[in-house]
Amino acid sequence: MASEAVTPRADRRLHRARQATLLSLATGVWASVLLPAVGLTREPDPGRVALGAAGILAFMIAQTAVLYAAVTPWLDPRWRRRAQLSLAGTAALSVPLVGPVAAGAWPTWAWLGAALIGMAPLLLRLRAAVAMTAGVLLVTVAVAVWTGGSIARHLAVTGGIGVAVAAVNGFQVWFWDLLVEARQGQAAQARLAAAEERLRFARDVHDLLGHSLTVIALKAELAARLAPVDPERAGREAAEVQRLAASALTEVRETVHGYRAVDLHEQLTSVAGVLRSCGVRCTVLPPPADLPPTVAAELAAVLREAGTNVLRHSRADWCRIRIDREDDVARMTVTNDGADDRGPDAHSHGLRGLTDRLAAAGGELRVRREGAVFTLEATVPVPA
Template sequence: MIATIVVAMTALTLAGFLLPALGYELLTRRDPVRAAFSAACVAAVLGLYGRLLWLNLMRRTAHGHRYGLAAIAVVCWALPALLGAGHGWGNALVVPTGLIAVVLPLRQAVGVTAAMTVLTPVYGVALGLPALSVLYEVSGIPLASFSGYAQVWFFHVVQELREARAELARSAVGEERLRFARDLHDVLGHSLQAVALRAEVAERYLERDPGRVRKELTEIQTMARDSVRDVREIVRGYRATSLRTELDGMSAVLRAAGIRCERPEIAPEPPAHAHEPLGWVAREAATNVLRHSSATWCLIEVRTDGALVRLEITNDGAARRAAGDAGSGLAGLAERIAAAGGEFAAGPVGDGTFRVAAAVPMERKT
């Protein structure tokens, strides 16, 4: 999508250089042969230019692109000589320079740009261009070359940053799955092994000591219930959820993604029952910042306000969010906080920032 916009805007810019001269041929001269020739040349230049720019934006570089650049340069430098340098055709001399640093390696691009900068005034004077037009062409060539290079470079940097954000988000999800798998293995592995051993003991005493068998079966039932409780605690995140740990992990992940984020001070320590719901808020907020915004900074605040423990997470990515693209997990967070008897709000603040605010009572809801 972004590449299409870049190519379209570049085509409009180039059209501003060539269409006035083409309009003169069509509307003033009214020579069918000249008009058809100039229209075909302009269409070919714009089409080939857009194609080469698109391929290089997509990193589909090829040695043959140099021939395309050479063809554009030949046509653009031939048009003023064939149709006359007046009435805007002199602008065509600048058109191919925007692709020089895009198609050619940087060192070669610098040499070619320098050569064109030197040759252009000589060629412009030979064509009879005014001195101001020649000066414009000479100054425009290095600027256009650098602009084309910077355009593609910035596009690639933005794409790499977006890919890095997506990878960090996937890594965060993967780490959470690994943590869950480790906890589940530790709890169920030990419990099921103990259940199996108790069952073997009960089998040995099945014929000799029914009382011992009943005792072992009772122990098996107790261990099974404890295992079910432990699994529920793992699923709900009680065993590993710490607000301080979640906020430390959140700030570390955001900083790794290039987002300015400091670890917050947490004083005094929130009550134990507040860690689980607020920890989920921190996890979901970090995921949303990485996946659904282009934030450059994120501010995390934890404070005790009367009978409530408040967590606020603010970032500057609201202006670049798509409408309604705040992350589907926010609805689930609202339900979790409501179940804990707290308050939850999330949305753009109005100054280009997006804020997630959650508050949990200091006293556990009964």
């Protein structure tokens, strides 16, 4: 199974898929566990009925824990091992408790054996699952001989029903693992894109400063050597060092500004693509064509943070992005559903930074929540 920690909260479709998988596994396995209850109704001895019921109940509880662990890849491995050991212990204990129930009249324990075989794909790899199946079949034969039941009937129930349930469970777990791995791939792709952008920026800064700092270092060394013998020339070299440093500082600032000033259209395309890849229906109304570059850069920064908030702080099914201009004000509205109490608010660090940035440009950032719908609205004045 997928082992990397992944939580389906970031994707409502993955959350629903997990719930559906867990329900389907529980339905299929518990159906084979409920059939031993028929044996309880056919057992005349009240003592055996009580012991058998206790064994079946313990087995079902251990099964539930294993089913939960099977579709919870972020679970602590120690908890997973405890659940599996509990199932192994209750299965062994069920043989003396459930085996004698309705002896000869109903293959009571054989149905528990079928449930064990059905859960093999949730616990073990193929070879170990085959070995486990063989062991359960041997126990079934031993129980049939011990209770005077039909060996063929016990093997048909344990082997036939168990293998069928195992095939269905194996397919469901395999499909769930594919969904988890796909979600991991999306997260890795996003991290890779961010890392590549940081590397690009680092290369730009390195290329820009490498030459300037080398020249500055050489000029400073020359000025230090000339100071005792030719103060006038040393002063000229020191002035040149100062000029080079100021020039390098200006170039760095221009590079950082260009890095920050993300194109609004590119940002709209990027945010919409990421949201749609995560299962969010994203509607984008194109921005006006006459937005000044400075205004578009401010809105692009807000849009980037808003898209991050939709993914991190909601379970959105849909998102609507609208940018328009009213006279001397440009307004961007980002609305999404799926907001909850953990969603962003006015005290969020990201939103606080955007509020300060827009305030410096004469703009304003407002957020509101109506039920499960969260709305972020940014306004930026358009210079005349």
